[in-house]
Every structure is written in C-alpha cells, then in structure tokens.
Amino acid sequence: MLLETYKVACSNCNLRELCMPIGLSQEELQKLDDVVATRRKVSQGETLYRNGDSFTSLYAIRTGFFKTCVSSQDGREQVTGFQMAGEIIGLDGITSDHHNCNAVALEDAEVCVMPFANVEEMSREFPVLQRHVHKIMSREIVRDQGVMMLLGNMRAEERLSAFLLNLVQRLNARGFSRSELVLRMTREEIGSYLGMKLETVSRTFSKFSDEGIIEVKQRWVKILKPDALKRIFDPDSFC
Amino acid sequence: MLLETYKVACSNCNLRELCMPIGLSQEELQKLDDVVATRRKVSQGETLYRNGDSFTSLYAIRTGFFKTCVSSQDGREQVTGFQMAGEIIGLDGITSDHHNCNAVALEDAEVCVMPFANVEEMSREFPVLQRHVHKIMSREIVRDQGVMMLLGNMRAEERLSAFLLNLVQRLNARGFSRSELVLRMTREEIGSYLGMKLETVSRTFSKFSDEGIIEVKQRWVKILKPDALKRIFDPDSFC
DNA sequence: GCAGATACTTGACCTGCATCAATACAGAAA
DNA sequence: TTTCTGTATTGATGCAGGTCAAGTATCTGC
Numbered sequence: 222m223l224l225e226t227y228k229v230a231c232s233n234c235n236l237r238e239l240c241m242p243i244g245l246s247q248e249e250l251q252k253l254d255d256v257v258a259t260r261r262k263v264s265q266g267e268t269l270y271r272n273g274d275s276f277t278s279l280y281a282i283r284t285g286f287f288k289t290c291v292s293s294q295d296g297r298e299q300v301t302g303f304q305m306a307g308e309i310i311g312l313d314g315i316t317s318d319h320h321n322c323n324a325v326a327l328e329d330a331e332v333c334v335m336p337f338a339n340v341e342e343m344s345r346e347f348p349v350l351q352r353h354v355h356k357i358m359s360r361e362i363v364r365d366q367g368v369m370m371l372l373g374n375m376r377a378e379e380r381l382s383a384f385l386l387n388l389v390q391r392l393n394a395r396g397f398s399r400s401e402l403v404l405r406m407t408r409e410e411i412g413s414y415l416g417m418k419l420e421t422v423s424r425t426f427s428k429f430s431d432e433g434i435i436e437v438k439q440r441w442v443k444i445l446k447p448d449a450l451k452r453i454f455d456p457d458s459f460c
Numbered sequence: 461m462l463l464e465t466y467k468v469a470c471s472n473c474n475l476r477e478l479c480m481p482i483g484l485s486q487e488e489l490q491k492l493d494d495v496v497a498t499r500r501k502v503s504q505g506e507t508l509y510r511n512g513d514s515f516t517s518l519y520a521i522r523t524g525f526f527k528t529c530v531s532s533q534d535g536r537e538q539v540t541g542f543q544m545a546g547e548i549i550g551l552d553g554i555t556s557d558h559h560n561c562n563a564v565a566l567e568d569a570e571v572c573v574m575p576f577a578n579v580e581e582m583s584r585e586f587p588v589l590q591r592h593v594h595k596i597m598s599r600e601i602v603r604d605q606g607v608m609m610l611l612g613n614m615r616a617e618e619r620l621s622a623f624l625l626n627l628v629q630r631l632n633a634r635g636f637s638r639s640e641l642v643l644r645m646t647r648e649e650i651g652s653y654l655g656m657k658l659e660t661v662s663r664t665f666s667k668f669s670d671e672g673i674i675e676v677k678q679r680w681v682k683i684l685k686p687d688a689l690k691r692i693f694d695p696d697s698f699c
Numbered sequence: 700g701c702a703g704a705t706a707c708t709t710g711a712c713c714t715g716c717a718t719c720a721a722t723a724c725a726g727a728a729a
Numbered sequence: 730t731t732t733c734t735g736t737a738t739t740g741a742t743g744c745a746g747g748t749c750a751a752g753t754a755t756c757t758g759c
Binding site (some may be wrong): 291293297298299301312313314315316317321322341344345348351352354355356358359360361362363365366367368369370372373374413414415416 | 530532536537538540551552553554555556560561580583584587590591593594595597598599600601602604605606607608609611612613652653654655
Binding site for chain 3 (some may be wrong): 730731732733734735736737738739740741742743744745746747748749750751752753754755756757758759
C-alpha cells in the first residue's frame, strides 16, 4: 500500500465521465476534487479491503481490475463481481460500518480513496452529486438482480455468453475493442461468479470455439460472431 | 389503487424503528413526516409498480407482503426478494428513472409513498437521514450478495434452510413467533427465489419434515429443530 | 536451458435436480 | 353439498453439470 502525497484532481481526470456526474462545470468539478483524499496503489493479488475491515471510504478505480467476493464459514467462495476503471467499490461497507466482502486486485491497480464522510458532506452541498451517488448504488442493486437472474434461471452457455457480452461492452465503453479481450481472471473465478465449476467454464469456452463463435487462447478471447452470442443470451435485453 | 388524503405521520408510526433512523427526537421526527406524501393500498395480486414504470417514489411497507421480480425476454422470471412491513422498496428505480422490476403484493398491503425528491431534499437537511438512506441501499446490496452466494454455491437443502431461517428471523423482529410462520408465497415463488423448481422445494420441505426438523402443512410451517436447520445452513454466520 | 508451480483442457463417470406425469388437497363459488 | 381452480405432493426417469483424473500449456526463477 502506497500513499501518494500529491493532490489528485477529478477535474482533469480522463475517467470523470465514468465516475463523476456529467454536465458539471469546471468550477463545480474543482470543488468536487476534495472528495478524493489520496490515491492508493494495490498490486496484483493484494486486497484493497477485506471482510470485517472497518469501513471509511469508497474507492474509484483509476487503473487495474478487481474482483469482489464473499465466503461462507465452510470456506466456499462466491465472486460477486468484477470491477474495472471508472467503477466504484466499497458500497457494501456502508450498512454496518465494516466491509462485507473482499476486494482483490486481479492486476496492478490504482484507486482514488474517497472518505465516505467527504462524499456525504459534498452530497449535501451538491444535489447533482447526491443524485449521482444514489444512482451508483441503485445501479449496483440492478446489476445484482441481473446476476440473480443469471444464477437462478440460466444454463451454462447462457451464463458465459452474458458474461462475455457484458465484459466486452464495458471494455468498449472504455475505448477497448468490441471484439477482443484479455481476461483478467482465472476460469475458477469466472466459474465462481457464474455459479459453475471451472471445468464447465472451460468446456463451454471450447464449445463456443468449436462452433466458431469465439476464438480462445487461454486468457485471450476474440468474439467472432457477436450476434450468435447475443442469440444465446443478451444481457442488455431484459423485459 | 386508493389514495388516502389524510396526512400520515412517521412520528407516531409503530414501524418507525424499522424504517426511520433511530435516535431521532420527537421534533426531528415531525419534520421528517413530510417525507411521506400519501399512503397507498395495494390488494393481493396487484402490482405496486412494474418494470418500465417511471420512477418517482420509494415505498415503505406498512402492512402486507411483497415480492419483487425481474424477467427475461423469453419469459423466465426470477424473484429477487420478498419484503415485509418496515422494509423499503423501489430502490431499483433510481439509476435509470424507471423501475427495473415488478413489485407484487402477495397479500393485501399498504405502503407509505415517499417521493424520492422529498427523500433527497430531506437528506440534504438531515445528515442522520442521509446516512440512513445510504445504509438502506447498502443493506440491499449486501443482501443481494448473500443471495448470490446461495444461488451460486449452495445445495437445495441449504437454500431452503437459509430461506426459512431468514424469514423467521425477520418475522421475529416484527414481534411474530420465532418458530411458527405462514408462508405468503407459493412453492413456485420460493423456488424462483432460490433457483430451484417447485417440485424440489416441495420435496425438500417433505424431507425436512420426515427428519423431524420442521412440520409443514401447506403454507403453515413450524420449526421444530432450529439448530438442525442452522447446522444445514445458517445465513447469519458468514465469515 | 530445466524444474516447479499454476492454470487450463479434456475425458469418463456420477449425481442432484429438472422434467414429466399422476394424484391429492384446500378454498371459492354455485 | 359438489364442482372448479389453483396449489402442493410424490413417483419415475433423464440429463446438465459436477466430480475425479490425466495430461498439457504457460510462466517464473534458477
């Protein structure tokens, strides 16, 4: 964990469209700079926070890739999400003032530390920010509902299809290719997220590959027939 | 849908410990009365809101019992939760200004309508309320993570056990028995929530009954050996 | 280069739950 | 009371995905 002392600024961060409310004036943005206290580097494999840690801050991911996961007493682990640049993590800690899951960096990462007291104070002052914070939390709730649908109703192929389409769509929003991606997580982590075993993940990848829908080489994936994937299951088109 | 015109008051509502921040003075509570605009009755089988409806308000359940559910294009339905008196629903609507699931009354119900604009305005004025709103949303996120664990990792018996223990614990917090309950939902709805078919729900009930852990007669359930249930799976004891 | 560790793939077999189907039960209406 | 309708139970059978196991690929450090 490294603390950097130079002042960080949302106002000239190229991710601000992703993590800040849109349509703010330069002036307003500068006032919001104070929400972020510091930045923190988290190297691959390290945790940003753990279940049980006391909650003080939300984190905006600047670079890198995270997973969040919960575990039961008997050691079974459930990955609850994968997060990338511009996304906010730590919301789980608000209810009980301590974190309720682990956030692990899947590649070297840097986050903006936003003490929650600052967030709340600024929210009271700027209705736009207040609304934005509410939207972010609500978005997480809606995402979780989608995962429930996936886990409760979908079959292996549908799950993996939805997973790939969702990932590539979010990467695309960040300027990456819409058809090619490098997975940051293992088959086991994908499986945990999707409620299936790593062997099934692997087999399903192979099946898609055999059918010419995707090309896979370990972590590298190329989507050859996006429409075929969407026909299997399109996460964007819920009723 | 009935709109009642008399002014409603949180300040003398016997559910305020469940839905309002604790430790407010009588005076503060009276100011917060303005959060609630009206009450609304929803009779059994009717929806409080539907997927796609424009979002304007949160709802505090005064009496009755709800389910929330999402569905995919092809008609598969996923129950995302069951809500009872004192709980807040509608949070899913904040992100996109329209609701993202259906809320259906499973028995005749009455809710307090809290226009979200009021909630936000009051939140700016009362930091305690602001924190409370954040906690409620965060609690929902944590609950959802628990459901993901259930759906992703647990077997039928563990799911049903966790479900029963959770229900009875929430009912107990509302003054009901800790060992006896009447289910407000069908086997199919339980199954949808827990990611299993209604036949499996029924069989699992029968199995628990054969083992003397519970007594079941249709919707009426009596928990004979709570410890045995907890040994199967205790939702309260996550790591 | 090699050795070891970790991640991934693939095959063979097994099982928990789904599916299909028949029957029973309970509440509502006639 | 009977009939109707929605709900619940229980049995028989099948299969998607889990489990176990062997082998391969990739990366790291020496």
